Amino acid sequence: MQGEIVLVTGGAGYIGSHTVVELFNAGYTPVIIDDFRNSQPWVIDRIAKITKVAPIFHAIDCQDQTAVFEMVKNYKNALGLIHFAADKAVGESVQKPVQYYQNNIGSLCTVLNALKEFGINNLVFSSSCTVYGETDTPVVTEQSPVKKATSPYGDTKITCEKLIQFNAEALQYFGATLLRYFNPIGAHPSGLIGELPQGVPNNLMPYITQTAKGIREKLTVFGDDYNTKDGTNIRDYIHVVDLAKAHVKALQYLDDSAEKKCSIFNLGTGKGTSVLELIIAFENINQLKLNYEIGPRRIGDVAQIYANAEKAKEALDWACEFTLEDALKHSWNWEKGI
Ligand code: UD1
Numbered sequence: 001m002q003g004e005i006v007l008v009t010g011g012a013g014y015i016g017s018h019t020v021v022e023l024f025n026a027g028y029t030p031v032i033i034d035d036f037r038n039s040q041p042w043v044i045d046r047i048a049k050i051t052k053v054a055p056i057f058h059a060i061d062c063q064d065q066t067a068v069f070e071m072v073k074n075y076k077n078a079l080g081l082i083h084f085a086a087d088k089a090v091g092e093s094v095q096k097p098v099q100y101y102q103n104n105i106g107s108l109c110t111v112l113n114a115l116k117e118f119g120i121n122n123l124v125f126s127s128s129c130t131v132y133g134e135t136d137t138p139v140v141t142e143q144s145p146v147k148k149a150t151s152p153y154g155d156t157k158i159t160c161e162k163l164i165q166f167n168a169e170a171l172q173y174f175g176a177t178l179l180r181y182f183n184p185i186g187a188h189p190s191g192l193i194g195e196l197p198q199g200v201p202n203n204l205m206p207y208i209t210q211t212a213k214g215i216r217e218k219l220t221v222f223g224d225d226y227n228t229k230d231g232t233n234i235r236d237y238i239h240v241v242d243l244a245k246a247h248v249k250a251l252q253y254l255d256d257s258a259e260k261k262c263s264i265f266n267l268g269t270g271k272g273t274s275v276l277e278l279i280i281a282f283e284n285i286n287q288l289k290l291n292y293e294i295g296p297r298r299i300g301d302v303a304q305i306y307a308n309a310e311k312a313k314e315a316l317d318w319a320c321e322f323t324l325e326d327a328l329k330h331s332w333n334w335e336k337g338i
Helices: 014-025 042-051 065-075 090-095 097-118 152-170 204-213 240-256 275-286 310-316 324-337
Strands: 005-009 029-033 056-058 080-083 122-128 175-181 183-185 219-222 237-239 262-267 292-295
Touching: 005 014, 005 065, 014 029, 014 042, 014 240, 029 065, 065 097, 080 097, 080 240, 090 097, 090 152, 097 122, 097 152, 122 152, 122 240, 152 175, 152 262, 175 240, 183 204, 183 240, 183 324, 204 219, 204 275, 204 324, 219 275, 237 240, 237 324, 240 262, 240 310, 262 310, 275 324
Parallel strands: 005 029, 005 080, 029 056, 080 122, 122 175, 175 262, 183 237, 219 292
Antiparallel strands: none
């Protein structure tokens, strides 16, 4: 229904901000909940520039149950909540496991308590293909086994998924979608919002754009001796705007479902791209040369993983609209502007 309120935790972050824009585009009224620990307050103004509407936001830590309850009680009629707020760096999670469990699981507990307290019945959860761990096959469906996590970050995603599933079993009126993202890249075509990594990026795409800009001297490709077409890792890179649109569809799906339950969806393009292919495509589309070298493998990397995203396509009536080249162009456009 037009104008319905949707709460968005982590709504100033990379995927969150793009989702807020798409919620506006679809006629909803998103309300951002973000304490800006890993995002910038000016993102709110940028969203307003794109949508011509100033989003409502609350600078609240999702672990703070008192503050979350005080705020959510004003939105008892909200259609649902999309929960992005979480720590997300694999390497950092190994150094700071307590922080990761406390923040990622603690925030979810607070959110679930608030939803129950105020009778909000739809939850969209930001999960990751990391739950598949060391896969048996390169392509994974939602039925592929969830493997033992190789990092505290991965384990928090597995644990949060389980908690939401148990909650859906316990509460008849509560429905959820668990969205397992593959590798989000790209930025809004306007160049006004995009990924803002703090410090040295861990992920490939911001490392590429920062190298192209001269912030980093050179990119290291982590291994070219994998059993893949060119020896480098294969991933499924999805444009962040396509990913954002899937959240809106997931919410509509929950709203339309007569029977409340917990559903899982892979969100990827279904296409695998190697690290070298990504670098070459980036150079070609943006007409530049990237300084890179082949280095040793990174511990914990799986050789290849990409999505079977047929379930999301069918059930959510969703499909990717942007190409890999669009994403690489938009990432570079964004980097140049920051
Ligand atoms: C992983 C998780 C993903 C999680 C993300 C959070 C899996 C399969 N994926 O993504 O769910 O959300 O971490 O950070 O577990 N690379 C380089 N050089 C670099 C950086 C990366 O060669 O400087 C390579 C990596 O070896 C990898 C690819 O680029 O093959 C993508 O890496 P990255 O962007 O870090 O994402 P994943 O590790 O795939």
